[in-house]
Amino acid sequence: MKSWRDKAIQTILVGAASTSILIVLLIFFFLGREAFPFIWEPGFSNLFQARWIPVSFKEEVFGLLPLVTGSLLVTGLATVLMVPFGVFGAIYIAELATEKERSFLKPFIEILAGIPSVVIGFFGLVVLSPIIKNFFGLNTGLTALTGAILLALMAVPTVITVSEDAIQSVPKAFREASLALGANNLQTIFRIIVPAALPGMIAAIMLGVGRVIGETMAVLMVTGNAAKLTLDPFSSVRTMTATIAAEMGEVAFGSHHYQALFWVGIFLLIMTFFLNVIAQRVLRKYQMR
């Protein structure tokens, strides 16, 4: 007996909400559609070679390995940098900062989150890379480390915000019980609050890592873009994201190179998909307390 108007509205709302599902399916479909022919010609196994030489007069090689190691190297370094800054930052803002500091620090972190990656990349290019070059005595400042520092800077707001939420959601009773037993503020923070908030903090770091893997412009601008199979932080590397951004503009649509770039996109999508879903699972599970 609902009026037709209410029914129509509900249908519209369901439709709108379902577009998200549609978009996700379309993303997978269209990435797959462009990438798929590569499986037969020149063959799927080509993607697992150790060299990426997409443009050559002799023989083109589409091995994703150097790109994957490039991404992993930069991501690993960035994670090492991002964890202490993110976790300590969150602890400081949630537990140690005065009310005044907090009201300045929180918006500041949000502003950092909003700075476009191309601007961070630009800063890395003109300010950070000369510093890296001179400090370590390198031929070029465009290294994996340079990219990692910038990426850590970009992921820190995510880690801080989500970790802080996790800390805030630790029940007051825990803190009171600890203080009532004569523990001081720091003991309470490190023995009670941080352990209780740990799952949330781990999820925060995973979300940060997801952001780092998918980040494009900053790494494109400062990592030197050499597709080398290396784990040296001072070497130039080329990440998966940067490869797509740099080469997609110049390939012939439908070529093997074009298809290989879509494969890079698919691998990226799968990696970030799992990181995100697991992190959200963890967050939801521990929010229920």
Add this chain to the structure above:
Amino acid sequence: MVDFTNPKLLAENIDFFYGKKQALFDINMAIPDKQVTALIGPSGCGKSTFLRMFNRMNDIIVGTNHTGKLLLDGTEIYGPETNVVQLRRDIGMVFQKSNPFPKSVYDNITYGPTIHGQKDKEVLNSIVEESLKGAALWHEVKDRLHDNAMGLSGGQQQRLCIARALAVQPKVLLMDEPASALDPKSTAHIEELIGELRKDYTIVIVTHNMQQASRVSDYTAFFYEGVLIEFGETTQIFTNPEQKRTEDYITGRFG
């Protein structure tokens, strides 16, 4: 037991579930017209759940279901033909925590009539006056009808919610512990008001306050762990209960 020839509300074999957990067990009860019926019992006994069945407020809680029959004037409240929206116009409700909209006093009262299509300014004005008078609030707020309702005192807010419910001209008024969050003076106000309203409305009130039940109601039903233990005239329940558990509860031995 009570003798009813023509009950306003009738419950037959009501079972109610939150998911797998059963909250009401085989409730049979007839609520008489133009009387005040109180539902009492310790918290968690199912009295509020039962109350919220009459206007189907439980529908908005996920995973609830029920069996049995519930009738308003002989028509099924949960029948497939029943229009929930129409049903809620016939059965008004006042909640435990007063919940005025953050709008003016005037707009709070006219909310119901307007959504039901009343546009005539004259009519709306008179509805506002009538309802506020009905809820014994008119003299306190008539000079600030266009002030925000959030600025009223707690007791005034609750009477505004009653007035808001009256503005839709319901047949039945459900009250879910309407005075539990109020100070004694405001509580007395509300109880007095209930005494006035019983002339025109069938009232079902949930309360955990035994004195309140004995003061305001004509009939009392005692619930315990989802079961209706005893139902009868208030004077009889409070002076000469048939069940041991009823006696224990009203004399304060548990709950």
Add this chain to the structure above:
Amino acid sequence: MRSELQGKIIVWSIRATTYLIVGIVGYLLLDIIVKGIPTISWEFLSGFPRRSGAEGGIYPAIIGTVYLVLGAIIMAFPLGMASAIYLSEYAMQGRLNRYIRLAIITLAGVPSIVFGLFGLGLFVLFFGFGASILAGSLTLAFMILPTIIVSSEEALQAVPMGLREASLALGATKWQTVYKSVLPYALPGMFTGSILGIGRAAGETAPILLTVAAFFLPRLPKSIFDQVMALPYHLYVLATQHPDTEKVLPMQYGTALVLIFIVVFFNLTAIILRNHFRKKIQW
């Protein structure tokens, strides 16, 4: 005594770590402001670029960014708002709801360059829009959709349940309840979310790289099927693709400053609005 000193050292190192972040970001902002301001002039803001961006202004890039952001928000806001209303007010539990939430989480994590690939595959090639404002706006719209949905839903959830119950108990239909006693109080929060989305859309480079952005196009677009320049892409081009990057450094700083100004302006507005409404509405 010893543990007290230890404690002080720990607190100070945590504080130092936090303020190191502030220092770096502060330095970044100051560097760009100080070196960018000399470039800013009326000609820079309103002129067309000459000699592939080495001289002249960035007017077409500003306009291009405005068009892209407008296009994205026009599509993403109604869609995001309707999704949030459905998720918060209509969908209870159930499979569809779970899938929608999974989809939103997934979308939120998709790398921006992958959105670019998707936009290229679907809008540019499959629908045949070509590299155009339309293709770029649609891609950006889908990218900011999760931001808008999540913050809109938060705003809806903040409206107390009592208001919904009161309205329903008066015989209002579901939609009347949502429209008259939930939406009015949630709208400010929903707009805030959209402003955050605008900030993000304005600064993104990777998705528009593949779907719309023109390297150097010193004229304004005539229709939504035209390519445009955009601020973030212009900065990227000047900084890395220009034959003489050292010489155009002032232009780079100027472009970065304008871009940061736009993005930070939107973000600050959103933050201030949000704090304002949080304080103002107390239930």
